[in-house]
Amino acid sequence: MSPGQVRTRFAPSPTGALHLGHAWSAILSHDFAVTHGGTFLLRIEDIDGTRSRPDHVAGILDDLAWLGLRFEGPVFQSERLASYAAALDRLRAMGLVYPCFCTRAEIAASLSAPHGAAVAYPGTCRRLTPAEVQARMGEPHCWRLDMARALALAGPLAWFDHGRRVEADPAPQGDVVLARKDAPASYHLAVTLDDAAQGVTDIVRGVDLFDATHVHRLLQALLGLPTPRYHHHPLLTGPGGRRLAKRDGAPSLAAQRVAGQDGRALADALRRGELPAGLSLAKP
Structure with missing residues (x-):
């Protein structure tokens, strides 16, 4: 350094x-x-x-x-809301995000994982036809990343944590939310854009956010942003x-x-x- x-x-x-x-x-x-x-x-x-x-x-x-x-x-x-909207528009133009109309209760009801287990969104709304999506756009919805398409476009990715190479594997987190009606950008999208805009070179944060870094590395690749060095610390x-x-x-x-x-x-x-x-x- x-x-x-x-x-x-x-x-x-x-x-x-x-x-x-x-x-x-x-x-x-x-x-x-x-x-x-x-x-x-x-x-x-x-x-x-x-x-x-x-x-x-x-x-x-x-x-x-x-x-x-x-x-x-x-x-x-x-x-910085305009920058979040512009990034979401860019991902939308790339065909990498889709609107999701599912409520939390509906998502929970569709899953059969043990109580308390971490589960990924099952992709219900990803399977809607364009006509079905258009007919429902007046309903409350969030925007999700199409993880499979995003990974296919980005290819293999990695980052360095305390100098150790980590292979990025965001797939288990499924189609993560990037924006909601009550939040113009999710944590994943906002923090990735903000770190790049502020020229952050080294991210020192708790190990509880280690898994999120897999998603952030993917978003960096999709949006052409630099990848900082990471230093996740014990809590x-x-x-x-x-x-x-x-x-x-x-x-x-x-x-x-x-x-x-x-x-x-x-x-x-x-x-x-x-x-x-x-x-x-x-x-x-």
């Missing part, structure tokens, strides 16, 4: 307060950029219109400053080995700020591997 050329990013959603798991990921991404003489970027993934809130954006900025992290930005996804977990999550009420950084804790000291402790009581680092 050439000094000064590395660009990493931290891309939280303003749907709740940040917790120690976010701090861990942000610190790793920040320090990677600093170590290589590069730039650490902040992106706010705020296109979930029903849950994204300005006060959470303010909290994110306060939390990162409290931790002593300097960043460039932020860039807001909500300001911080709480009691019982569960990863920290907003929905499970993980203790927020804001609460620790209000309590008078020293954010820079906390960041340095995390760097040394000194974790707060009850937390541990998941094994790879």
